[in-house]
Amino acid sequence: MSEEKSEGELFYKAQSPDESALVTAARNFGFVFRSRTPGTITTTEMGRPVTYTLLAILDFNNIRKRMSVIVRNPEGRICLYCKGADTVLLERLHPSNQELMNITSDHLNEYAADGLRTLALAYRDLSEDEWETWSESHRCADKAASCREDRLAAAYEQIEQDMMLLGATAIEDKLQEGVQETIAVLSLANIKIWVLTGDKQETAVNIGYSCKMLTDDMTDVFIISGHTVQSVRQELGRAKQRMIDLSRTRDGEKEEEMAGGFMENGFKEVQEGDGGGGKQLQCPPPSAPAPPSNLMDNISGEFALVINGHSLAHALEADMETEFVSTACACKAVICCRVTPLQKAQVVELIKKHKKAVTLAIGDGANDVSMIKSAHIGVGISGQEGIQAVLASDYSFSQFRFLQRLLLVHGRWSYLRMCRFLCYFFYKNFAFTMVHFWFGFFCGFSAQTVYDQYFITLYNIVYTSLPVLAMGIFDQDVPDQRSLEYPKLYEPGQLNLLFNKREFFICIAQGIYTSVVLFFVPCAVLSNATQSTGVPLADYQTFAVTTATALVIVVSVQIALDTGFWTVINHVFVWGSLGLYFTIMFALHSQTLFKIFPNQFHFVSCG
Numbered sequence: 001m002s003e004e005k006s007e008g009e010l011f012y013k014a015q016s017p018d019e020s021a022l023v024t025a026a027r028n029f030g031f032v033f034r035s036r037t038p039g040t041i042t043t044t045e046m047g048r049p050v051t052y053t054l055l056a057i058l059d060f061n062n063i064r065k066r067m068s069v070i071v072r073n074p075e076g077r078i079c080l081y082c083k084g085a086d087t088v089l090l091e092r093l094h095p096s097n098q099e100l101m102n103i104t105s106d107h108l109n110e111y112a113a114d115g116l117r118t119l120a121l122a123y124r125d126l127s128e129d130e131w132e133t134w135s136e137s138h139r140c141a142d143k144a145a146s147c148r149e150d151r152l153a154a155a156y157e158q159i160e161q162d163m164m165l166l167g168a169t170a171i172e173d174k175l176q177e178g179v180q181e182t183i184a185v186l187s188l189a190n191i192k193i194w195v196l197t198g199d200k201q202e203t204a205v206n207i208g209y210s211c212k213m214l215t216d217d218m219t220d221v222f223i224i225s226g227h228t229v230q231s232v233r234q235e236l237g238r239a240k241q242r243m244i245d246l247s248r249t250r251d252g253e254k255e256e257e258m259a260g261g262f263m264e265n266g267f268k269e270v271q272e273g274d275g276g277g278g279k280q281l282q283c284p285p286p287s288a289p290a291p292p293s294n295l296m297d298n299i300s301g302e303f304a305l306v307i308n309g310h311s312l313a314h315a316l317e318a319d320m321e322t323e324f325v326s327t328a329c330a331c332k333a334v335i336c337c338r339v340t341p342l343q344k345a346q347v348v349e350l351i352k353k354h355k356k357a358v359t360l361a362i363g364d365g366a367n368d369v370s371m372i373k374s375a376h377i378g379v380g381i382s383g384q385e386g387i388q389a390v391l392a393s394d395y396s397f398s399q400f401r402f403l404q405r406l407l408l409v410h411g412r413w414s415y416l417r418m419c420r421f422l423c424y425f426f427y428k429n430f431a432f433t434m435v436h437f438w439f440g441f442f443c444g445f446s447a448q449t450v451y452d453q454y455f456i457t458l459y460n461i462v463y464t465s466l467p468v469l470a471m472g473i474f475d476q477d478v479p480d481q482r483s484l485e486y487p488k489l490y491e492p493g494q495l496n497l498l499f500n501k502r503e504f505f506i507c508i509a510q511g512i513y514t515s516v517v518l519f520f521v522p523c524a525v526l527s528n529a530t531q532s533t534g535v536p537l538a539d540y541q542t543f544a545v546t547t548a549t550a551l552v553i554v555v556s557v558q559i560a561l562d563t564g565f566w567t568v569i570n571h572v573f574v575w576g577s578l579g580l581y582f583t584i585m586f587a588l589h590s591q592t593l594f595k596i597f598p599n600q601f602h603f604v605s606c607g
């Protein structure tokens with residue numbers, strides 16, 4: 001879409017950033033896209049206005065990886081123009097393009113190695129008859145009541161053949177600010193990062209290097225690009241074996257250093273490396289059985305795995321997925337390139353199935369929606385690629401680097417708050433309830449309660465609810481700056497240290513212990529207390545009020561001790577709840593209230 005605010009000032013709004021970059025570049029070369037109606041496209045070509053009749057648009061999707069447009073130019077010639085991923089477009093060229101195709105492929109690889117996003121462009125001249133026939137079959141497919149998508153895809157496939165190569169484009173897809181730093185910090189927090197992209201392998205690897213997921217210091221980078229089940233299995237097996245061998249070498253070298261030169265390990269040196277002068281290790285023959293997966297737990301060294309979409313399709317099959325997960329998880333970095341949106345979601349599902357991990361998917365485009373929905377936590381980046389990702393996400397922001405704060409600060413605090421909230425919640429309710437249980441031994445397990453009815457009603461909703469709520473909302477153990485500086489602080493959450501079975505039983509034990517003290521100490525003291533006349537000093541109500549008051553004071557002091565970060569609201573809630581308890585008790589037990597509402601109080605004598 002173009003918008004001309006004033007003469008010579010055109011603003012393009014495109015479906016994808018690539019398209020707007022291409023249209024803007026064409027404008028700079030004198031081919032200006034001016035306006036569009038449902039049936040026409042108007043351009044100015046080197047100052048000469050030209051209007052094309054738009055005949056059909058063959059939509060883009062992530063499976064086709066290309067899109068085309070069929071237009072009739074002012075001279076009446078019908079032409080199909082197609083742009084898309086090189087892998088799909090080069091397969092559909094006329095055989096006469098072979099030479100140009102080889103040159104273009106070299107250029108494409110060069111561009112991709114520089115980290116540029118590439119597209120190949122082609123055209124096909126259509127005769128009036130060809131167009132008429134195809135347009136009829138397209139109309140039928142479009143109107144089909146069943147399998148419409150498949151029929152349309154077949155129709156598109158039919159016409160996007162024997163095209164003539166026009167050339168290739170390369171567009172710089174700049175990384176956002178702070179991506180490198182964010183990835184480095186998240187890795188230090190022991191968060192495993194996988195890149196799932198639709199880009200071609202070279203571009204993806206280059207981006208991997210520029211965001212420091214891949215580095216030159218890595219022990220090895222494995223590339224899995226087989227086209228058959230067998231070759232993918234072999235490549236994975238080889239990668240796995242090499243990881244084990246190299247780890248043994250490293251461990252052996254370490255032991256050798258420590259043991260003063262003695263070395264015993266299971267690999268065989270076969271020759272001196274030619275490139276860097278390093279030692280090459282003998283790889284097992286391709287058909288060697290894969291090593292047992294428990295060996296993979298002790299991998300030392302930094303490895304990376306790059307897998308292509310077509311190989312991933314085989315790796316995700318039921319009989320290979322375990323091997324793929326174990327190999328990939330032993331690597332420090334995993335890059336899946338040329339993957340479809342469905343594969344992105346499948347990879348997330350695979351990790352959810354095989355690892356006890358919490359998954360987070362972050363993306364900016366419509367092709368990331370399925371993985372954002374599959375992951376436990378979905379994050380959408382709002383940017384140039386539309387709002388589908390944002391709409392599908394749980395959290396959204398405009399910059400990748402904010403992920404650092406989301407996880408290391410807000411995620412961490414949120415986990416801490418939830419755990420403390422839960423622990424305290426169990427504690428205070430056990431302290432409250434178990435007193436009833438102990439009282440049962442003295443009232444013959446009758447229905448009599450220890451506390452008075454008002455106290456039972458108000459304990460959870462008035463006396464003890466607000467302080468724990470304030471802790472659950474505001475608590476912090478370390479300030480945000482420290483969480484960002486020391487990513488290791490994120491680990492307790494991953495290891496489930498703050499709330500687990502052990503912590504749960506500790507809270508409950510503490511609650512039971514509190515209830516024992518709260519019940520038996522007043523019970524022992526008051527049951528022996530008598531006046532000098534020999535009349536017992538305490539009655540049932542004295543005991544009830546003493547225990548209840550002690551309980552409210554103890555749980556309030558406990559939350560004061562548990563609170564790590566005091567705000568004004570915490571103070572108001574903790575001390576206010578305590579104050580409210582005494583105010584209500586005073587009001588309930590004072591003579592004034594009896595005088596105001598004489599008929600509202602009924603007493604049962606327990607004497």
Ligand SMILES: Nc1ncnc2c1ncn2[C@@H]1O[C@H](COP(=O)(O)OP(=O)(O)OP(=O)(O)O)[C@@H](O)[C@H]1O
Pocket residue numbers: 016018019060062065066067083084085086118119196197198199200339340341365367
């Ligand atoms: N509008 C388009 N027209 C034609 N081809 C396209 C278009 N958008 C993408 N492509 C081609 O299809 C491929 C796959 O696109 P897809 O949107 O799945 O992934 P991506 O944009 O390359 O990467 P990412 O997953 O990081 O967003 C692209 O690499 C590109 O070659």
Ligand SMILES: [Mg+2]
Pocket residue numbers: 198365367
């Ligand atoms: Mg995209």
